[in-house]
Amino acid sequence: MAQLRAFEAARAKGAEMPEIVCFEKQSDWGGQWNYTWHTGMDGTGETAHSSMYRHLWSNGPKECLEFSDYTFDEHFGRPISSFPPREVLFDYIAGRVEKSDVRKYIQFNTAVRWVTYDKSSEEFTLVSQDVNTGESKTYIFDKLVVSSGHFSTPNIPEFEGINTFPGEVLHAHDFRGAERFGGKKLLMIGSSYSAEDIGMQAHKMGAASITMSYRSGPMGYDWPSTTVERPLVTRFEGSTAHFADGTSDEFDAVIMCTGYLHKYPFLPSELAVKSANVLYPGNLYKGVVWQQNTNLFYLGAQDQYYTFNMFDAQAWFARDVMTGKITLPPADQRSVDIKSWLDAQDALADHDAEADFQTDYVRELIQATDYPEFDLDAVSTLFKDWMRHKSEDILGYRDKAHRSVITGTMAEVHHTRWINAMDDSLERYLNGPSQNVDTNAMATLDPNIILTKER
Amino acid sequence: MAQLRAFEAARAKGAEMPEIVCFEKQSDWGGQWNYTWHTGMDGTGETAHSSMYRHLWSNGPKECLEFSDYTFDEHFGRPISSFPPREVLFDYIAGRVEKSDVRKYIQFNTAVRWVTYDKSSEEFTLVSQDVNTGESKTYIFDKLVVSSGHFSTPNIPEFEGINTFPGEVLHAHDFRGAERFGGKKLLMIGSSYSAEDIGMQAHKMGAASITMSYRSGPMGYDWPSTTVERPLVTRFEGSTAHFADGTSDEFDAVIMCTGYLHKYPFLPSELAVKSANVLYPGNLYKGVVWQQNTNLFYLGAQDQYYTFNMFDAQAWFARDVMTGKITLPPADQRSVDIKSWLDAQDALADHDAEADFQTDYVRELIQATDYPEFDLDAVSTLFKDWMRHKSEDILGYRDKAHRSVITGTMAEVHHTRWINAMDDSLERYLNGPSQNVDTNAMATLDPNIILTKER
Numbered sequence: 080m081a082q083l084r085a086f087e088a089a090r091a092k093g094a095e096m097p098e099i100v101c102f103e104k105q106s107d108w109g110g111q112w113n114y115t116w117h118t119g120m121d122g123t124g125e126t127a128h129s130s131m132y133r134h135l136w137s138n139g140p141k142e143c144l145e146f147s148d149y150t151f152d153e154h155f156g157r158p159i160s161s162f163p164p165r166e167v168l169f170d171y172i173a174g175r176v177e178k179s180d181v182r183k184y185i186q187f188n189t190a191v192r193w194v195t196y197d198k199s200s201e202e203f204t205l206v207s208q209d210v211n212t213g214e215s216k217t218y219i220f221d222k223l224v225v226s227s228g229h230f231s232t233p234n235i236p237e238f239e240g241i242n243t244f245p246g247e248v249l250h251a252h253d254f255r256g257a258e259r260f261g262g263k264k265l266l267m268i269g270s271s272y273s274a275e276d277i278g279m280q281a282h283k284m285g286a287a288s289i290t291m292s293y294r295s296g297p298m299g300y301d302w303p304s305t306t307v308e309r310p311l312v313t314r315f316e317g318s319t320a321h322f323a324d325g326t327s328d329e330f331d332a333v334i335m336c337t338g339y340l341h342k343y344p345f346l347p348s349e350l351a352v353k354s355a356n357v358l359y360p361g362n363l364y365k366g367v368v369w370q371q372n373t374n375l376f377y378l379g380a381q382d383q384y385y386t387f388n389m390f391d392a393q394a395w396f397a398r399d400v401m402t403g404k405i406t407l408p409p410a411d412q413r414s415v416d417i418k419s420w421l422d423a424q425d426a427l428a429d430h431d432a433e434a435d436f437q438t439d440y441v442r443e444l445i446q447a448t449d450y451p452e453f454d455l456d457a458v459s460t461l462f463k464d465w466m467r468h469k470s471e472d473i474l475g476y477r478d479k480a481h482r483s484v485i486t487g488t489m490a491e492v493h494h495t496r497w498i499n500a501m502d503d504s505l506e507r508y509l510n511g512p513s514q515n516v517d518t519n520a521m522a523t524l525d526p527n528i529i530l531t532k533e534r
Numbered sequence: 535m536a537q538l539r540a541f542e543a544a545r546a547k548g549a550e551m552p553e554i555v556c557f558e559k560q561s562d563w564g565g566q567w568n569y570t571w572h573t574g575m576d577g578t579g580e581t582a583h584s585s586m587y588r589h590l591w592s593n594g595p596k597e598c599l600e601f602s603d604y605t606f607d608e609h610f611g612r613p614i615s616s617f618p619p620r621e622v623l624f625d626y627i628a629g630r631v632e633k634s635d636v637r638k639y640i641q642f643n644t645a646v647r648w649v650t651y652d653k654s655s656e657e658f659t660l661v662s663q664d665v666n667t668g669e670s671k672t673y674i675f676d677k678l679v680v681s682s683g684h685f686s687t688p689n690i691p692e693f694e695g696i697n698t699f700p701g702e703v704l705h706a707h708d709f710r711g712a713e714r715f716g717g718k719k720l721l722m723i724g725s726s727y728s729a730e731d732i733g734m735q736a737h738k739m740g741a742a743s744i745t746m747s748y749r750s751g752p753m754g755y756d757w758p759s760t761t762v763e764r765p766l767v768t769r770f771e772g773s774t775a776h777f778a779d780g781t782s783d784e785f786d787a788v789i790m791c792t793g794y795l796h797k798y799p800f801l802p803s804e805l806a807v808k809s810a811n812v813l814y815p816g817n818l819y820k821g822v823v824w825q826q827n828t829n830l831f832y833l834g835a836q837d838q839y840y841t842f843n844m845f846d847a848q849a850w851f852a853r854d855v856m857t858g859k860i861t862l863p864p865a866d867q868r869s870v871d872i873k874s875w876l877d878a879q880d881a882l883a884d885h886d887a888e889a890d891f892q893t894d895y896v897r898e899l900i901q902a903t904d905y906p907e908f909d910l911d912a913v914s915t916l917f918k919d920w921m922r923h924k925s926e927d928i929l930g931y932r933d934k935a936h937r938s939v940i941t942g943t944m945a946e947v948h949h950t951r952w953i954n955a956m957d958d959s960l961e962r963y964l965n966g967p968s969q970n971v972d973t974n975a976m977a978t979l980d981p982n983i984i985l986t987k988e989r
Contacts, residue, residue: 119575120707232575
């Protein structure tokens, strides 16, 4: 969506549009934000792309991801809160591209099966397949932009005895809602955003206990009394998990919050990013241009403090490289540049430094293009405030309001605190607290969870 | 495995072996019988192939699937019961191919990404990819045998309101064991083997209730008192399902036993079977040879009364066509032959007739090859006895013993009745009833389920 918007923005200023084909396996755009109830596979037998779940509310301030060329004020026409739920963010990102009239470039329900690159002709050959009819087509392209993301293929470790754990075992990718974990004893394996957020979703939905198991170290938040952190599971025995500190406990379900793999099953190895989830994967000049083949681009291949607006900065940069507006330096100079970023990454001391690092990265991209500039230092400060708020109150940080660095608009204080918000629909979000409790969400809730109309 | 064994059997008789490469995405052979606890995706980010679950015991007599060139007597050296659990059947089919020394032809951990066919050179070009390293390779082949099966890509219908059903929703493909449904109210959508067997697994593991929802008609077995059949779900509302007869009920979980898709994401449309799950898919001469391209073969593309021995009959036939021992008739005669089978299929009146139909089909293949003949009419009678036993006692039919039509060996009466057998391991199966109850299976069992050492 960012790449299409980037070209459309240039076209609106009079530039010539290249011939563009965008392939999307799903029936609608939005990627992660295009929620499906399907897990594993969708109705066409393709893997379910999205790792989205019901009741997901942004876990970072919307002021940190705001498009500088399409603000929240422009879309909603009024202030909204800083941590909107999924449907609201989907509405925002879809609203921008609807306005841009770029849907016509997208072939929906179309999977990319395989891509090859011919060095002599400098062309990509791409085979696509209609996931409904099976019809396949072959295309030739000069440039290829990979924007399939890297948070949809689960990383799934093995544990002794897990094959006979009698309860549910799932990866965060296949988590679609915590309602059914009301009253249950949950084991989360992992200690990053998925464990934190799914764990607190489960707490919100009345889980009896939430145990988070870490490999390197605990997250250390001021968890509610339901929640504990333990070192890594050493083995399962029936429904009992044994931990590295010698403790053990019985669990009803295991959720693997063990991250995601860079997986590009449509690309030969020599064109595919091979990386852990880091702020600066190697081999990508400016985090975007494939070092061995500058006709190949990646958007969003990084770990992400910045999201939507970083994807824009990358897409504007990629566009300008593709159209020749930006001239790439020779390979050795690009290598030096990549290495300087990798060295800086290695030296990062803490999360604050990481936010600054990605701020500097986004700044460099924006300065190279005509993407509307905004106060990136102010965004970096927002990130630090947000991390401090999380440390202070892991269940309450989403109730804070932040100020847009683009429009100066102060976010609304939301009508319902996150912990009490049991209806995540756009309609309820915009139109105020319900007079009725949400009967769907109530169905499996522990009765000691009180739904309230007050904040 | 059948195709490799077919070539190996010919080699043992002095025939020349062609150059064979067999691609297997998983790390071991066995396909469906290669159990994994993974659902959705495996540890490499590839889709989990197997639809297998813990505590799956054969749902048909082993005497109906026995290899005539490798009997149960030969493998186990003693009589065993007629309905063995997964690990026992896996041991049997793996034992045969281990003996054949065909593992060397298999590239494990290797996915096939895309295949094309060049009509002028009459060659297939195949792109494979190592699922661990990402390394891809391109091969040229004269013949292609598709034996990836058609019971691993779930068919998943949509239902109004299912996207907010608060409980677990899964397809039978992702079902790995019923232990966690002890005490739960289960809704099974579907009325074929998956609904029947997973439903009775859940009953065995102490489910509070099992509701099976049919589209065309009820299965009508003499279900236990926990189990009812209802017409199709019209919509969900929270945790309540509404049925076409106007009734409704609340459920803890939904299991879609809605069948599987023929899905070949590595094949262009013009080479891919497009069919419902029927005994005779169109477009395949003798159910094996692709009508428009006789260099292309399918094994096991049918719905199946016969399994292992039918795959053998097909593999022997395919082998003899590939080596020229069998000369194919011209296309128009093949079309007439296909049509005669399709017409006969259309006229099938009941399940008994279906068993006879597939018996005739297997007979024709075996008679065309040197696959060891066996009394197929006796097998057809076994199928009919089995279906009658199911009608009489859906929880007890697996306790019956049948006689091998190949060796004449009468099956052992198993030491534990199926309903009481809580340990499905090969070790326990062969070595007799446990002195201890199975603590794994007990973990989530309702205490009113009594495990007993007696049959």
